[in-house]
Amino acid sequence: MITNTELEYKGNLYPDQIVDFNQDSDKFYFTTDNGVILEVTVIRNSTIRFRYATDHVMEPDFSYAISPDAPRGYKDLKAEETDTEYLISTAKVKILVDKKSLRVQISDLEGNIINEDELGFHYEENYTYGGNSVKMSKITQSGESFYGMGDKATHFNLKGKRVHNWVTDQYAFGKDQDPLYKAVPFYIGLHQNKAYGIFFDNTFKTHFDFAHERRNVTSFWAEGGEMNYYFFYGPDISRVVRSYTDLTGTPELPPLWALGYHQSKWSYFPESRVKQIASKFRKLKIPCDAIYLDIDYMDGFRCFTWDKTKFPDPKRMINELNEDGFKTVVMIDPGIKVDRDYWVYQEAIKNDYFCKRGDGPLMSGKVWPGQCNFPDYTNPKVREWWAGLYKELMSEVGAHAVWNDMNEPAVMEVPTKTAPLDTRHDFDGHPCSHRKAHNIYGMQMVRATYEGVKKYVYPKRPFVITRAAYSGTQRFASTWTGDNVATWEHLWIANVQVQRMCMSGMSFVGTDIGGFAEQPNGELFARWIQLGIFHPFCRVHSSGDHGDQEPWSFDKEVTDIVRKFIELRYQLLPYLYTSFYKYYKDSVPMIKPLVYHDQEDHQTHFRTDEFIFGDQILVCPVQEPNAKGRRMYIPRGRWFNYWTNETLEGGSEKWVDADIDKIPIFIKEGAIIPKYPVQQYVGELTIEELQLDVYYINGTENSMVYEDAQDGYDYTKGEYSLRNFKLTGKDKELILQQFKDGNYITSYETFKLNLMGLPFKIKSIKLDNETISLKDVKMNGGNTLHVTKDFTTLHIMGK
Numbered sequence: 001m002i003t004n005t006e007l008e009y010k011g012n013l014y015p016d017q018i019v020d021f022n023q024d025s026d027k028f029y030f031t032t033d034n035g036v037i038l039e040v041t042v043i044r045n046s047t048i049r050f051r052y053a054t055d056h057v058m059e060p061d062f063s064y065a066i067s068p069d070a071p072r073g074y075k076d077l078k079a080e081e082t083d084t085e086y087l088i089s090t091a092k093v094k095i096l097v098d099k100k101s102l103r104v105q106i107s108d109l110e111g112n113i114i115n116e117d118e119l120g121f122h123y124e125e126n127y128t129y130g131g132n133s134v135k136m137s138k139i140t141q142s143g144e145s146f147y148g149m150g151d152k153a154t155h156f157n158l159k160g161k162r163v164h165n166w167v168t169d170q171y172a173f174g175k176d177q178d179p180l181y182k183a184v185p186f187y188i189g190l191h192q193n194k195a196y197g198i199f200f201d202n203t204f205k206t207h208f209d210f211a212h213e214r215r216n217v218t219s220f221w222a223e224g225g226e227m228n229y230y231f232f233y234g235p236d237i238s239r240v241v242r243s244y245t246d247l248t249g250t251p252e253l254p255p256l257w258a259l260g261y262h263q264s265k266w267s268y269f270p271e272s273r274v275k276q277i278a279s280k281f282r283k284l285k286i287p288c289d290a291i292y293l294d295i296d297y298m299d300g301f302r303c304f305t306w307d308k309t310k311f312p313d314p315k316r317m318i319n320e321l322n323e324d325g326f327k328t329v330v331m332i333d334p335g336i337k338v339d340r341d342y343w344v345y346q347e348a349i350k351n352d353y354f355c356k357r358g359d360g361p362l363m364s365g366k367v368w369p370g371q372c373n374f375p376d377y378t379n380p381k382v383r384e385w386w387a388g389l390y391k392e393l394m395s396e397v398g399a400h401a402v403w404n405d406m407n408e409p410a411v412m413e414v415p416t417k418t419a420p421l422d423t424r425h426d427f428d429g430h431p432c433s434h435r436k437a438h439n440i441y442g443m444q445m446v447r448a449t450y451e452g453v454k455k456y457v458y459p460k461r462p463f464v465i466t467r468a469a470y471s472g473t474q475r476f477a478s479t480w481t482g483d484n485v486a487t488w489e490h491l492w493i494a495n496v497q498v499q500r501m502c503m504s505g506m507s508f509v510g511t512d513i514g515g516f517a518e519q520p521n522g523e524l525f526a527r528w529i530q531l532g533i534f535h536p537f538c539r540v541h542s543s544g545d546h547g548d549q550e551p552w553s554f555d556k557e558v559t560d561i562v563r564k565f566i567e568l569r570y571q572l573l574p575y576l577y578t579s580f581y582k583y584y585k586d587s588v589p590m591i592k593p594l595v596y597h598d599q600e601d602h603q604t605h606f607r608t609d610e611f612i613f614g615d616q617i618l619v620c621p622v623q624e625p626n627a628k629g630r631r632m633y634i635p636r637g638r639w640f641n642y643w644t645n646e647t648l649e650g651g652s653e654k655w656v657d658a659d660i661d662k663i664p665i666f667i668k669e670g671a672i673i674p675k676y677p678v679q680q681y682v683g684e685l686t687i688e689e690l691q692l693d694v695y696y697i698n699g700t701e702n703s704m705v706y707e708d709a710q711d712g713y714d715y716t717k718g719e720y721s722l723r724n725f726k727l728t729g730k731d732k733e734l735i736l737q738q739f740k741d742g743n744y745i746t747s748y749e750t751f752k753l754n755l756m757g758l759p760f761k762i763k764s765i766k767l768d769n770e771t772i773s774l775k776d777v778k779m780n781g782g783n784t785l786h787v788t789k790d791f792t793t794l795h796i797m798g799k
């Protein structure tokens with residue numbers, strides 16, 4: 001049967017000529033003859049928003065992604081008109097809008113085209129669901145590469161690929177499988193050494209084609225909603241990533257323990273088993289800060305309850321673990337068991353907090369507890385209620401942190417793996433179906449969790465983890481990449497996913513080290529730990545049905561390697577924390593893919609394995625069995641091999657030795673790497689002295705060390721210690737200057753400086769103009785000296 005709708009089906013529709021233009025301060029409106037409105041908003045000099053409406057109607061403006069604190073401000077805003085086009089310019093970009101077609105072209109101030117519409121905006125009536133599919137096509141520039149897009153488990157450079165955003169529970173996903181758990185519709189384009197970014201802020205299912213279908217065309221489209229995207233101009237990738245992250249927000253600083261090593265399994269129970277695991281860490285002297293309780297701690301998988309046969313007195317247990325330096329992280333899922341005798345269920349029913357189907361009944365589906373209903377976290381009242389549910393768990397029982405899982409939401413035994421599309425949502429007062437709310441459902445759940453946890457752990461800082469995420473979720477939670485597999489290929493995927501997430505505004509990320517499904521052998525586990533200690537979130541987690549995955553589950557050699565690398569992470573905590581500070585403060589990703597580090601070097605454009613941890617440490621995991629080392633690309637500049645202190649000049653691929661107890665690590669010349677002593681958990685030791693490993697440079701390099709009370713909020717009131725170091729090296733001279741900011745007084749009084757790679761013998765040393773006796777300087781191999789933490793200038797002269 002041919003319906004009227006099909007008869008009227010018109011295929012793609014395009015804007016025609018502009019008939020009206022007006023400016024309202026930083027907003028420009030262009031209206032076409034056939035009722036398309038383009039709204040251009042200048043957010044910052046290099047951040048411009050493009051929003052299109054059809055049929056003369058702009059919907060109310062609303063976004064979950066955009067941070068309420070996103071900075072705004074621009075200079076030199078101008079609008080001009082010629083016979084054929086409108087021209088808007090800021091201090092950084094020029095935007096041309098074609099009068100005949102509404103097509104847009106964006107160039108830099110020198111007139112280099114950065115991004116231009118091919119067909120531009122077009123739309124198609126979505127006659128299955130109503131509304132429009134909204135589409136955008138752009139010209140792919142010559143030599144263009146593409147990056148970003150969240151957790152895609154595919155080659156780092158997306159050129160030639162087509163990807164989709166629909167958050168999905170993908171147990172044991174494979175390489176190139178798509179979509180996965182996150183929806184981050186943000187990409188970076190790079191051509192002629194100039195980078196830009198596009199964030200398509202549309203929560204429907206979205207699709208991106210990076211010169212896959214047509215070699216010269218890059219397009220993106222959504223199955224509903226608005227064509228609504230933000231353009232960010234670089235020209236540096238770093239600028240693009242930071243502008244996107246400024247717009248969608250960064251998290252507050254986590255408690256330092258959250259950056260320690262974490263041990264998890266599905267599931268550790270009963271209490272005696274949890275205790276046994278914890279004490280084994282201490283006995284074997286393997287540092288660990290957190291232990292996880294997966295769903296089996298609950299009574300029949302009912303959230304906010306305890307199985308009292310397995311955990312008779314959770315408060316006492318958590319307290320005892322805490323005394324031994326372990327924080328307890330508990331899982332909470334979104335599905336609430338349909339059970340008339342269960343208080344959470346009763347409250348939700350009484351208050352009408354569950355999602356409903358299009359024709360009225362509650363949306364229900366099977367998850368771990370059996371039949372469940374699902375709170376509508378897109379309703380602010382529901383979020384408030386959900387936040388309140390954490391009161392007892394956090395303030396009374398004393399859990400330290402929460403892990404939200406299955407929040408895509410995952411629904412079992414249905415082919416779609418999630419809620420039916422007609423499920424309704426409040427969407428903060430913009431009612432809609434699941435088609436629009438699906439991608440942000442998990443984000444709104446973890447947002448509510450974050451609010452609750454934050455309130456009840458106060459004055460301490462919250463730590464929350466989520467599996468599902470949409471752009472902006474990083475404001476509320478850290479994340480992991482879901483149910484991976486214990487294979488060598490997944491080690492490669494883990495590395496690519498974490499780098500990609502960091503490029504996509506979400507730095508606080510890690511993978512299930514060792515693999516969630518199946519079991520690694522000792523070698524794979526050791527290699528994965530060597531990578532995992534460089535990921536901002538560092539946790540071993542596994543499904544448990546394939547055997548044990550604790551550091552001691554393999555042979556002694558593996559245990560020793562694992563200990564050595566976890567110890568290295570604990571030594572590097574001040575360095576890692578400083579990277580987190582830069583992420584929190586300046587939106588700088590904590591891990592930088594090589595192309596981010598040096599986009600002008602074309603060798604970096606297709607590299608996937610090597611990355612920069614923080615700003616100055618180059619790491620490259622060994623990703624195959626039986627390796628004694630590997631070939632890797634060393635980026636331009638001089639680098640110190642961390643293990644041997646030999647220096648080498650980058651700019652080419654090199655073989656690097658890395659037997660099973662090593663991973664290639666290089667330190668950028670001139671870097672100052674702060675180190676703490678090894679502790680079994682954060683706060684175990686009072687730091688008596690800060691070690692600074694100083695890597696000589698013939699030239700200049702800046703480094704930074706950020707510290708504070710490691711928890712609590714005093715840092716927001718000036719109680720922090722920020723040390724900027726400037727190292728200047730010459731043939732026979734090294735000058736270290738320190739610039740200090742903040743009121744926090746660190747526990748130590750001195751630095752232990754390890755001077756690496758000095759090309760000269762020390763003749764004399766002056767500290768703030770006073771000569772230091774050379775007796776105090778140990779010359780055995782590394783030159784070591786202890787100096788007061790308050791110095792301004794250290795001047796080392798050579799013979």
Ligand code: GLC
Nearest residue numbers: 265266294295405482483543
């Ligand atoms: C999901 C999670 C996994 C967890 C399991 C049981 O598969 O991704 O981490 O262990 O559910 O809760």
